[in-house]
Amino acid sequence: MFVLVNLKTYPCEPVAVAEAVRDVDESTDARLAVAPQAAHLERVAETGVETWAQHVDPVEHGSNTGHTLAESVADAGAVGTLINHSEQRLKLADIDGSVRAAERAGLETVVCANNPEQIGAAAALGPDAVAVEPPELIGTGTPVSQADPDIVEGAVSAAEAVDDDVSVLCGAGISTGEDVVSADDLGAEGVLLASGVAKADDPRAALEDLVDPL
Numbered sequence: 001m002f003v004l005v006n007l008k009t010y011p012c013e014p015v016a017v018a019e020a021v022r023d024v025d026e027s028t029d030a031r032l033a034v035a036p037q038a039a040h041l042e043r044v045a046e047t048g049v050e051t052w053a054q055h056v057d058p059v060e061h062g063s064n065t066g067h068t069l070a071e072s073v074a075d076a077g078a079v080g081t082l083i084n085h086s087e088q089r090l091k092l093a094d095i096d097g098s099v100r101a102a103e104r105a106g107l108e109t110v111v112c113a114n115n116p117e118q119i120g121a122a123a124a125l126g127p128d129a130v131a132v133e134p135p136e137l138i139g140t141g142t143p144v145s146q147a148d149p150d151i152v153e154g155a156v157s158a159a160e161a162v163d164d165d166v167s168v169l170c171g172a173g174i175s176t177g178e179d180v181v182s183a184d185d186l187g188a189e190g191v192l193l194a195s196g197v198a199k200a201d202d203p204r205a206a207l208e209d210l211v212d213p214l
């Protein structure tokens with residue numbers, strides 16, 4: 001299972017969380033990675049943890065003030081990027097452009113979507129993976145894998161129908177090892193999570209719990 005920890009803009013210490021993700025990754029068969037704020041990418045990547053960007057824009061080098069260039073996040077040490085997160089929604093053409101920009105920079109891609117229908121559309125753009133996240137469950141601590149298992153199974157079928165090379169992750173409310181096992185049982189190849197680790201009193205202990213049954 002792939003466990004991708006998104007730090008969003010939570011007030012956590014990104015390097016300390018990154019070190020915890022790196023250390024726990026070494027103790028498990030699961031693959032762990034962390035997605036900090038763009039401004040923290042370099043410091044996080046220097047810890048040796050697998051580092052992801054939270055977003056890249058559909059732009060090239062040039063006059064694009066305030067945009068996030070895929071090549072810049074790759075230079076900072078990111079190896080992958082989220083695209084179209086529920087909190088950073090893009091138009092369809094821009095999702096396509098961001099996937100192309102990430103590919104150009106050699107970044108792995110996870111395109112997020114709300115439901116199986118959108119997952120099918122996202123898979124058609126040829127990312128490495130898609131992530132289904134019902135927005136109403138994000139940050140609630142109520143895991144999608146238990147609260148809405150149909151949406152996870154539906155996403156797996158929808159992606160498979162379009163391109164079975166596209167992996168499916170699920171996210172929203174995932175915070176325990178049991179939640180990750182449920183996601184695995186529903187056919188997801190990974191989980192995207194944030195508050196369960198970034199807002200935990202002890203992020204390292206939260207991560208150890210997450211991977212314990214894997």
Ligand SMILES: O=C[C@H](O)COP(=O)(O)O
Pocket residue numbers: 006086133137138139140141171172173174192193194195196
């Ligand atoms: O990127 C992560 C997802 O939006 C899930 O967030 P959450 O684990 O806080 O529900």
